[in-house]
Amino acid sequence: MIDDLERAIEAMLFASDAPLDPRQVAGRLGDEMTPGQVRTIIEAIAARHAGSGIELVERGGHWHFQTPADLAHMLRRERDDPRKLSRAAAEVLAIVAYHEPVSRAEIEAIRGVQTSKGTLDVLMEAEWIAPAGRREVPGRPLIYKTTDAFLQHFGLSSRKDLPGIDDLRAAGLLDPVDLAFDDAMGELDLVKDGEEA
Amino acid sequence: MIDDLERAIEAMLFASDAPLDPRQVAGRLGDEMTPGQVRTIIEAIAARHAGSGIELVERGGHWHFQTPADLAHMLRRERDDPRKLSRAAAEVLAIVAYHEPVSRAEIEAIRGVQTSKGTLDVLMEAEWIAPAGRREVPGRPLIYKTTDAFLQHFGLSSRKDLPGIDDLRAAGLLDPVDLAFDDAMGELDLVKDGEEA
Amino acid sequence: MDELALDFELAPAAPERDDALQLSLESWEGPLDLLLALARSQKVDLKQISILALVEQYLTFIAEARELKLEVAADYLVMAAWLAYLKSALLLPKDPLEDPSPDELALRLQLRLQRLAAMREAAARLLARDRIGRDVFLRTKPEGLRDVKLRRWDASLYDLLSAYGQVKLRSEPVVHMVSRRPVITLDAALHHLQRMIGIKLDWAELADFLPPDYHGPLRRSAIASSFVAALELARQGRIDLKQEAAFEPLYLKAAPMGQQPA
Numbered sequence: 001m002i003d004d005l006e007r008a009i010e011a012m013l014f015a016s017d018a019p020l021d022p023r024q025v026a027g028r029l030g031d032e033m034t035p036g037q038v039r040t041i042i043e044a045i046a047a048r049h050a051g052s053g054i055e056l057v058e059r060g061g062h063w064h065f066q067t068p069a070d071l072a073h074m075l076r077r078e079r080d081d082p083r084k085l086s087r088a089a090a091e092v093l094a095i096v097a098y099h100e101p102v103s104r105a106e107i108e109a110i111r112g113v114q115t116s117k118g119t120l121d122v123l124m125e126a127e128w129i130a131p132a133g134r135r136e137v138p139g140r141p142l143i144y145k146t147t148d149a150f151l152q153h154f155g156l157s158s159r160k161d162l163p164g165i166d167d168l169r170a171a172g173l174l175d176p177v178d179l180a181f182d183d184a185m186g187e188l189d190l191v192k193d194g195e196e197a
Numbered sequence: 198m199i200d201d202l203e204r205a206i207e208a209m210l211f212a213s214d215a216p217l218d219p220r221q222v223a224g225r226l227g228d229e230m231t232p233g234q235v236r237t238i239i240e241a242i243a244a245r246h247a248g249s250g251i252e253l254v255e256r257g258g259h260w261h262f263q264t265p266a267d268l269a270h271m272l273r274r275e276r277d278d279p280r281k282l283s284r285a286a287a288e289v290l291a292i293v294a295y296h297e298p299v300s301r302a303e304i305e306a307i308r309g310v311q312t313s314k315g316t317l318d319v320l321m322e323a324e325w326i327a328p329a330g331r332r333e334v335p336g337r338p339l340i341y342k343t344t345d346a347f348l349q350h351f352g353l354s355s356r357k358d359l360p361g362i363d364d365l366r367a368a369g370l371l372d373p374v375d376l377a378f379d380d381a382m383g384e385l386d387l388v389k390d391g392e393e394a
Numbered sequence: 395m396d397e398l399a400l401d402f403e404l405a406p407a408a409p410e411r412d413d414a415l416q417l418s419l420e421s422w423e424g425p426l427d428l429l430l431a432l433a434r435s436q437k438v439d440l441k442q443i444s445i446l447a448l449v450e451q452y453l454t455f456i457a458e459a460r461e462l463k464l465e466v467a468a469d470y471l472v473m474a475a476w477l478a479y480l481k482s483a484l485l486l487p488k489d490p491l492e493d494p495s496p497d498e499l500a501l502r503l504q505l506r507l508q509r510l511a512a513m514r515e516a517a518a519r520l521l522a523r524d525r526i527g528r529d530v531f532l533r534t535k536p537e538g539l540r541d542v543k544l545r546r547w548d549a550s551l552y553d554l555l556s557a558y559g560q561v562k563l564r565s566e567p568v569v570h571m572v573s574r575r576p577v578i579t580l581d582a583a584l585h586h587l588q589r590m591i592g593i594k595l596d597w598a599e600l601a602d603f604l605p606p607d608y609h610g611p612l613r614r615s616a617i618a619s620s621f622v623a624a625l626e627l628a629r630q631g632r633i634d635l636k637q638e639a640a641f642e643p644l645y646l647k648a649a650p651m652g653q654q655p656a
Contacts, residue, residue, distance in 0.1 A: 002249050008271040010250025011264040015272050015537040028274055028539065045250075052199050053207025053242075054251075067208040067531045069524035074205040074225075075212055075531050085521065088423060094517035110509055112426025155524045163519040173512040177505045184501055212531035264537055273540045282549035284557065290549070291558035309564050323547040351551045360555060362562065370559030 002048075005029075009038065010045050019062030019152060060151040060158060069155070089119050093128060097150065097162055098174055101132045101143035109176075120144070128153065199245075202226075206235065207242050216259030282323075286316050290325055293341050294359060298329045300338035317341070325350065419459060419466060425473035428452065430507050430514075440508045445500040446484055449477045576612040583619035584626065591633055597645040600624060 002010075009025055022035035022042060029038070042063055046056040055068050067075055085093070092115060095107050108115055123129045132145040146159070156162060165174075172180050199207075206222055219232035219239060226235070239260055243253040252265050264272060282290070289312055292304050305312050320326045325347040331337040343356065353359065360368070422428040432451040433443045456474045459466050480503075483496035524530050578586075590603045600620060608616050624646055627633045636645045 007248075007250040007265070008268055011268040011271055012250075012539060014251050014262075014533070015264045015539060017536045017538045020539075028271070048249075051204075052245075053204035053209075054211050065211070065533065066526065067212050068204070069529045071205055071208045072524065072529040075208055076528070087517075090517040090521055091513060094513050094520055097520065098513065098516055110506075110513055111423070112506065112510065113424035153526050154520060155526070155530065162516070163523070164516060168512055168516065171512075173509055177502060177509065180505050180509075181498070181502055184505070185498070208531070211533060214534035262533070272537060273542050275542045275544050277546050278543040279546045279548050282547050282553065286547075287549055287553045287557035288561050291554050292561060294554070295558060307565055308561055319547065322545065325547075350549075351554060353551075365555060365559050365562070368555075370556050 005033075006041050006045060009041050013042070013045070013056065013063055014065055016064070019059060019064035019148070021062045057155070058157050059155070060148040062148055062152070064152065085122075086119070088115070089122050092119050093123055093146075093150075096123070096129050096144050097146045097159070098165060098168065100145040100159075101135075102145075103135050103141040103143045105141060106176075126153075202230075203238050203242060206238050210239070210242070210253065210260055211262055213261070216256060216261035218259045282319070283316070285312070286319050289316050290320055290343075290347075293320070293326050294343050294347070294356065297342040297356075298332075298340035300332050300340045302338060419464060419470065425452075425470050426506065426510055428455070428470070429473075429503075430510055433507055434511075440504070440511055443504065443507075445504060446481065449481045449484075452477055453481070576610075576615065578608075578612070578616040578619045580619045580622055583616065583623040587620055587623045587627060588632075591627070591646075591648045594647065597636065597647045600644045600646060603646075 008029070012025055012028060013020055022038040025042070026033050026035045026038045042056070046058075046063070049056050049065075053067065053071065054065055056063055056065050088111075091111060092107055095110055096102055099106065099110075104115055104120065120129070124131075126149075127147055128150040129144045130147050131142050133143060134140040135143050150156075151158065151161075159165070168174050172183060175183075205226070209222060209225060210217060219235040222239070223230050223232050223235045239253070243255075243260070246253050250264065250268060251262055253260055253262050288308055289304055292307050293299055296303065296307065299307075301312060301317065317326070321328075323346075324344055326341045327344050328339050329342040330340060332340050347353075348355065419428075422431065429448065429452055432455065433440060433448050435451070436443050436447065453474055456466060456470060480496060480499055483492070484500065488495070526532060586605075587603055594602070601617070603620060604613065604616050621644070624633065624635060624644070628635045628646075632649055633646050634649050637643070
């Protein structure tokens with residue numbers, strides 16, 4: 001027998017048209033419970049659904065019901081994916097996600113080309129990236145970060161789930177070239193190719 | 198352990214944009230099962246969710262997920278939205294209170310201006326006035342009277358508690374604006390008068 | 395979306411020499427992109443690529459493109475010039491005073507290529523994740539959570555009664571009653587003032603000449619008419635007027651007999 005509170009929270013998450021975080025759920029319950037208590041119940045609901053045809057998942061602290069990925073082939077419809085990303089847009093999205101917050105100039109430094117205005121617009125329209133203030137350097141450029149909608153769409157619980165982010169960070173590949181260069185020069189045992197000089 | 202077929206059917210019913218019947222589900226599964234077999238599985242899924250915050254229900258042979266009716270109140274949150282009654286509405290309300298029952302035409306005759314339907318609607322929404330039958334004159338217009346909620350809101354035990362015209366006059370509420378002005382001027386310090394000369 | 399993932403694998407493949415005729419600079423997003431594609435063709439880890447060989451590959455590619463009279467954008471040519479410089483610097487005997495050294499320049503280029511490659515790979519992996527609407531699905535028509543606003547109208551008994559008062563006033567037949575105001579006429583004031591002048595010998599304020607039992611509108615009227623009366627008596631030379639400054643009290647006294655006109 002599932003208790004009324006758990007039923008109510010389950011119904012709320014099921015009926016909501018946007019993912020909810022425990023604070024929002026607690027608010028709708030009249031703030032009689034702490035977000036922490038609500039979270040415990042949500043986790044119990046998620047556990048109850050595990051292994052079924054519906055799963056309750058956490059994305060950036062917000063929870064929503066969805067179908068399990070392994071059933072994709074049963075559910076995929078013939079319709080085209082409406083969100084087709086250009087290669088440039090995908091690259092910019094990855095750079096924002098792995099380096100956030102990041103300015104347009106920093107994105108361009110990595111890609112070696114100018115980023116057309118349209119590319120950032122497409123990503124903002126999809127609500128996958130959003131401005132996150134300005135960098136306090138001369139010119140005060142806008143900086144961008146990814147959104148909760150980004151985490152939801154790509155099935156990430158948090159940014160820590162970004163594929164390979166730990167390896168990239170460990171390899172220094174998320175550091176700017178200047179920093180990596182100083183490190184490399186410091187190490188002295190430069191791996192130089194034999195053809196050099 | 199829920200088997201894959203049941204999971205797939207559950208996911209299908211969850212993600213479908215319209216209720217599905219067993220024949221449609223069998224079709225999407227590649228017609229390897231009869232609708233009867235699919236129906237048995239759907240019923241098993243429905244039984245599994247019984248008593249939770251999600252239910253799978255049949256409507257005219259088609260199945261869909263929904264939140265249980267007894268939890269509907271959890272899905273809406275009511276908020277107070279206080280608003281100041283407009284001057285026009287206050288006038289109409291006062292006329293109804295002093296002259297009830299009155300028709301809209303009579304209200305207009307007393308106010309000397311046209312009264313929009315919206316003003317009466319606001320007062321009925323506030324549950325301060327209510328229709329009280331029709332006046333037996335040509336056109337049989339609706340007539341209105343005040344309600345118990347009206348008495349309650351304004352702290353009156355009955356309509357007889359409303360101050361009479363003489364009381365209003367004594368309270369200065371019937372004074373023309375320019376007379377009230379004169380009175381106010383008369384109270385000015387007389388020394389001032391002397392200096393003005 | 396699958397094509398996109400494919401794109402990432404296909405694009406870096408460097409053109410074979412036989413493909414030279416098909417080479418199109420439009421497939422690359424700038425010189426760095428082209429350089430990365432060429433580096434990949436060395437089929438070794440980016441950390442081990444030969445920068446010198448890469449420079450050679452790039453310069454050859456650009457040369458062929460120009461031979462085929464393809465339009466080569468300026469940034470590709472700038473990169474070519476820079477790489478040609480780098481190549482010669484790497485080949486020449488080292489000049490210890492040169493700063494930055496060609497080795498450092500080569501290292502920087504290598505680091506940039508590694509970073510671009512890393513992000514390109516990350517993008518491909520990101521796009522290959524289980525995505526909503528492609529791999530995982532949500533409810534199409536959730537009931538939705540609603541906030542219902544309960545409108546509550548506010549009005550006080552005072553609002554109600556004052557509104558009714560205004561209605562009453564508006565609807566009452568408008569009768570203009572000209573009320574009789576208590577006034578002191580100019581003649582009466584003249585008369586009064588002339589009498590008083592005889593009693594008060596020294597300078598006295600105008601207000602002092604008024605009867606003390608005049609109040610309100612009557613007093614205001616008396617001040618006005620006495621003022622005009624004082625002006626008239628002064629014009630006739632029968633009194634003197636004095637005032638320290640504007641808006642100060644006005645003083646008057648009887649004029650000396652000698653100055654009285656005939």
